[in-house]
Amino acid sequence: MTPILHSVSALKPFLKKEKPSRVCIVTSKKVLPHVRWAVQTLKKLKPTAILVPDGEKAKQWHVLEKLLKDFSHRGLDRESIVVILGGGTVGDLAGFAASIYMRGIRYVQIPTTLVAQVDSAHGGKTGIDFLGAKNQVGAFYPANAIVIDHRFIKSLSKSQIVDGLGEIIKYGLIKDPSILALLAQETVRSIQKSPKLASIIEQSIRVKDFYTSSDFKEQKGRIVLNFGHTYGHAIELKYGVSHGYAVLIGMLAELQLGEKLGITPIFVRKNLLAFLDKLGIDVGGAFKFDARLLDHDKKVKGKAIVLPVIVREGQAKLVAISTRRLKELLSNI
Amino acid sequence: MTPILHSVSALKPFLKKEKPSRVCIVTSKKVLPHVRWAVQTLKKLKPTAILVPDGEKAKQWHVLEKLLKDFSHRGLDRESIVVILGGGTVGDLAGFAASIYMRGIRYVQIPTTLVAQVDSAHGGKTGIDFLGAKNQVGAFYPANAIVIDHRFIKSLSKSQIVDGLGEIIKYGLIKDPSILALLAQETVRSIQKSPKLASIIEQSIRVKDFYTSSDFKEQKGRIVLNFGHTYGHAIELKYGVSHGYAVLIGMLAELQLGEKLGITPIFVRKNLLAFLDKLGIDVGGAFKFDARLLDHDKKVKGKAIVLPVIVREGQAKLVAISTRRLKELLSNI
Numbered sequence: 001m002t003p004i005l006h007s008v009s010a011l012k013p014f015l016k017k018e019k020p021s022r023v024c025i026v027t028s029k030k031v032l033p034h035v036r037w038a039v040q041t042l043k044k045l046k047p048t049a050i051l052v053p054d055g056e057k058a059k060q061w062h063v064l065e066k067l068l069k070d071f072s073h074r075g076l077d078r079e080s081i082v083v084i085l086g087g088g089t090v091g092d093l094a095g096f097a098a099s100i101y102m103r104g105i106r107y108v109q110i111p112t113t114l115v116a117q118v119d120s121a122h123g124g125k126t127g128i129d130f131l132g133a134k135n136q137v138g139a140f141y142p143a144n145a146i147v148i149d150h151r152f153i154k155s156l157s158k159s160q161i162v163d164g165l166g167e168i169i170k171y172g173l174i175k176d177p178s179i180l181a182l183l184a185q186e187t188v189r190s191i192q193k194s195p196k197l198a199s200i201i202e203q204s205i206r207v208k209d210f211y212t213s214s215d216f217k218e219q220k221g222r223i224v225l226n227f228g229h230t231y232g233h234a235i236e237l238k239y240g241v242s243h244g245y246a247v248l249i250g251m252l253a254e255l256q257l258g259e260k261l262g263i264t265p266i267f268v269r270k271n272l273l274a275f276l277d278k279l280g281i282d283v284g285g286a287f288k289f290d291a292r293l294l295d296h297d298k299k300v301k302g303k304a305i306v307l308p309v310i311v312r313e314g315q316a317k318l319v320a321i322s323t324r325r326l327k328e329l330l331s332n333i
Numbered sequence: 334m335t336p337i338l339h340s341v342s343a344l345k346p347f348l349k350k351e352k353p354s355r356v357c358i359v360t361s362k363k364v365l366p367h368v369r370w371a372v373q374t375l376k377k378l379k380p381t382a383i384l385v386p387d388g389e390k391a392k393q394w395h396v397l398e399k400l401l402k403d404f405s406h407r408g409l410d411r412e413s414i415v416v417i418l419g420g421g422t423v424g425d426l427a428g429f430a431a432s433i434y435m436r437g438i439r440y441v442q443i444p445t446t447l448v449a450q451v452d453s454a455h456g457g458k459t460g461i462d463f464l465g466a467k468n469q470v471g472a473f474y475p476a477n478a479i480v481i482d483h484r485f486i487k488s489l490s491k492s493q494i495v496d497g498l499g500e501i502i503k504y505g506l507i508k509d510p511s512i513l514a515l516l517a518q519e520t521v522r523s524i525q526k527s528p529k530l531a532s533i534i535e536q537s538i539r540v541k542d543f544y545t546s547s548d549f550k551e552q553k554g555r556i557v558l559n560f561g562h563t564y565g566h567a568i569e570l571k572y573g574v575s576h577g578y579a580v581l582i583g584m585l586a587e588l589q590l591g592e593k594l595g596i597t598p599i600f601v602r603k604n605l606l607a608f609l610d611k612l613g614i615d616v617g618g619a620f621k622f623d624a625r626l627l628d629h630d631k632k633v634k635g636k637a638i639v640l641p642v643i644v645r646e647g648q649a650k651l652v653a654i655s656t657r658r659l660k661e662l663l664s665n666i
Contacts, residue, residue: 061398072464100433103460103471127436131405138436139472 001213002122004205005147008038008110011083014145015045018106021079023047024071026094028054031086031112034155038085038110047083048074056240058089059128061137067097081106081144087113087160088120088243092138095126099141109143112152114164115244118171118204121146123212123222133297134233148201153192159242161188162281166228166244168200170251171207173272174227177314179203180275188280224316226299227308228254231330234293241285248276249287253333258309260329261319268310291327334546335455337538338480341371341443344416347478348378351439353414356380357407359400359427360418361387364445367488368418371443380416381407389573391422392461394470400430414439414477420446420493421453421576425471428459432474442476445485447497448577451504451537454479456545456555466630467566481534486525492575494521495614499561499577501533503584504540506605507560510647512536513608521613557649559632560641561587564663567626574618581609582620586666591642593662594652601643624660 005011015023023045027035031054039049050070052058076082084094084107091109098107111121127138153161165188172180182196182203191197211222232250236243252272258264276283299305303323308316321329338344348356356378360368364387372382383403385391409415417427417440424442431440444454460471486494498521505513515529515536524530544555565583569576585605591597609616632638636656641649654662 065394068463068470072466072469096433100429100460100470100472102469103458103473125436127433130401133405136405136435137401137433139433140436 001209002124002142003145005145007149008041008147011108011110011145011147012042012044015042015081015083015108018081018144019079020081020106021077022075023081023083024074024076025049025083025085026052026067026090026097027085028052028058028090030054031090035085035110035112035152037151038149042083050074052090052093054086055089056129058093059135061128061130063093064097064128067094068101071097071101076101076105078102078105081108083108083110085110085112086116087111088116091116091121092126092135093128095141095143096128096138099126099139104141106144108145108147110147110149113160114153114156114201115160115167115242117148117153118164118201119167119208122205122208132237134237148205150197150201153197156192158188159245161191162248163242163244165191165279165281166242166247166251168204169272169275170225170227170247171204173251173268173310173313174224174308174316175207175210175314176203179207180313183279184275186279220318223299223306223318224308227251227310227316230254230294230297230299230305230307230326231257231289231333233297234290235287237293238290239287248281248283249285252283253289253330254307255310256333257307257326257329261309261321263309263311263317263319265312268313271313289330289333291331294323294327334542335457335475336478338478340482341374341480344375344441344443344478344480345377348375348414348416348441351414351477352412353439354410354412355408356414356416357404357409358382358416358418359385359423359430361385361391361423363387364419364423368443368445368485370484371418371482375416383407385423385426387419388422389462391426392468394461394463396426397430397461400427401434404430404434409434409438411435411438414441416441416443418443418445419449420444421449424449424454425459425468426461428474428476429461429471432459432472437474439477441478441480443480443482446493447486447489447534448493448500448575450481450486451497451534452500452541455538455541465570467570481538483530483534486530489525491521492578494524495581496575496577498524498612498614499575499580499584501537502605502608503558503560503580504537506584506601506643506646507557507641507649508540508543508647509536512540513646516612517608519612553651556632556639556651557641560584560643560649563587563627563630563632563638563640563659564590564622564666566630567623568620570626571623572620581614581616582618585616586622586663587640588643589666590640590662594642594654596642596644596650596652598645601646604646622663622666624664627656627660 109121124142130136228251231253236246442454457475460468463469561584565579569579
């Protein structure tokens with residue numbers, strides 16, 4: 001199990017104990033102004049620093065190549081440690097680079113966005129997009145430590161909070177309804193300063209860990225975490241909306257799918273819509289599903305796909321469905 | 334432990350049991366004419382086939398990119414299996430591609446050269462060269478099965494046999510002198526048809542497995558397998574000689590290093606020279622060591638390196654030495 005540290009300061013003694021030959025911070029130009037205090041905290045370790053692009057622009061083949069070259073030019077060897085400061089995309093890119101540089105060196109994730117703190121930094125999934133398909137190339141390669149520092153959440157924009165809420169609400173729907181209860185009195189604006197923030201993040205990570213540690217390589221149980229992601233990924237690719245927002249849209253669509261399959265009671269979706277409205281999240285956009293994008297989805301196995309479907313708030317089950325029927329059903333939502 | 338199958342025919346029932354969504358054979362133009370019979374054997378599985386370059390030309394960043402694109406264009410998904418027919422370089426490239434495609438899919442190694450059968454196909458090391466440094470980018474990712482079929486050995490050239498003998502003799506020196514005894518009555522030309530070939534290969538694999546299974550990620554014990562490889566890699570890079578031949582040259586140089594350190598008795602090297610002469614292997618070339626190439630050697634950890642040094646035939650020990658002293662000593666050999 002990857003240790004979780006609760007502040008950037010706690011990383012200093014951790015790194016000292018690991019005795020790296022060199023510490024290399026990877027972050028982005030966009031993130032840097034917000035995280036200078038964290039870089040400053042690590043100054044005594046004499047880190048070298050590399051800037052990469054941000055957003056999905058980071059997760060490209062040629063960016064990966066450039067980062068590996070930078071690792072080499074900065075003299076990183078097998079005993080070096082990469083410290084990644086950024087959101088999910090920077091973490092996915094740099095974690096993947098660490099996983100294949102010299103056949104894998106140690107790395108630490110310091111997620112700076114809400115969605116990265118509750119989701120992408122955990123579970124060891126790294127990777128880049130390839131030929132227009134998300135995470136088509138990558139590795140399962142867990143970080144040696146993850147730092148969850150709430151100070152980063154304070155500087156986030158409203159849309160970055162919504163991005164994180166997508167995954168947090170998913171955890172509530174598939175496993176732990178008490179997360180939804182914690183959110184019930186909040187709005188998108190109030191969460192950043194809410195005394196409940198720590199509990200919301202902690203319980204979210206617990207759900208993520210439950211599925212990823214029991215099944216690290218995503219053969220069975222981990223599939224539950226894909227709830228909202230099949231429809232969501234296609235929307236994210238086509239419209240360029242944020243991951244968490246796409247997952248929100250994806251969950252609403254996949255709840256409808258569950259209704260069509262006779263598994264999900266209709267009030268789950270009605271409740272969710274009211275809940276999102278109270279939080280102040282607008283999900284009224286007109287998105288059109290492009291079934292062809294499913295052909296590049298890693299989750300699609302040959303002619304059939306296994307999908308998580310919600311039975312009730314806090315409980316999901318896995319359902320096998322033919323790719324053809326899935327496309328047909330989703331296209332009519 | 335990766336299962337070893339003893340003929341290409343035995344792969345058919347193995348693959349049927351694994352139920353791949355698709356079988357994709359990766360081989361090279363150079364290898365293909367010699368392995369058509371093997372491809373024919375797998376015909377009923379309706380494989381798709383991809384040709385990659387051979388030799389170190391295979392182990393390049395842009396070749397990796399092309400192969401991943403080919404995987405995608407052929408419609409490989411997470412349930413597909415890659416079957417690699419070729420020598421070590423094709424195996425390293427395609428094994429690495431399988432390890433990162435969709436965060437890792439299953440693959441089978443069918444090594445077609447002697448060196449790949451006894452060395453590179455085992456232990457899960459995959460990778461490519463990068464910025465002129467060997468295996469700078471790669472993954473530890475074991476095959477799901479390895480096929481050791483002696484029929485491939487019959488079509489090899491003399492230099493390909495020498496290539497394999499480099500590693501085989503290394504196994505004798507570091508761990509199992511009975512391998513050297515099996516080779517004692519052979520010449521490079523006689524081995525291909527020798528009734529002892531099966532035992533030589535089997536015992537070699539046993540030594541390799543001993544070190545790789547006890548220590549998969551090469552932290553400690555596996556370092557013994559690097560004997561001859563520090564000097565050897567630099568020679569291989571500079572002169573473009575085959576890997577196994579470079580290891581032979583490297584072992585002679587590192588035996589001398591062991592003598593200078595007061596660890597290796599001088600008769601080990603004298604015996605080895607006589608042994609190689611009897612086999613018909615010429616090691617008389619004038620190679621000059623380029624110490625700068627060590628700076629890109631993954632084995633060099635910061636300011637010091639841990640080297641295997643031969644104590645006697647069949648026994649090695651690990652010695653820590655500063656990079657500076659190592660360069661100095663090797664430059665004077």
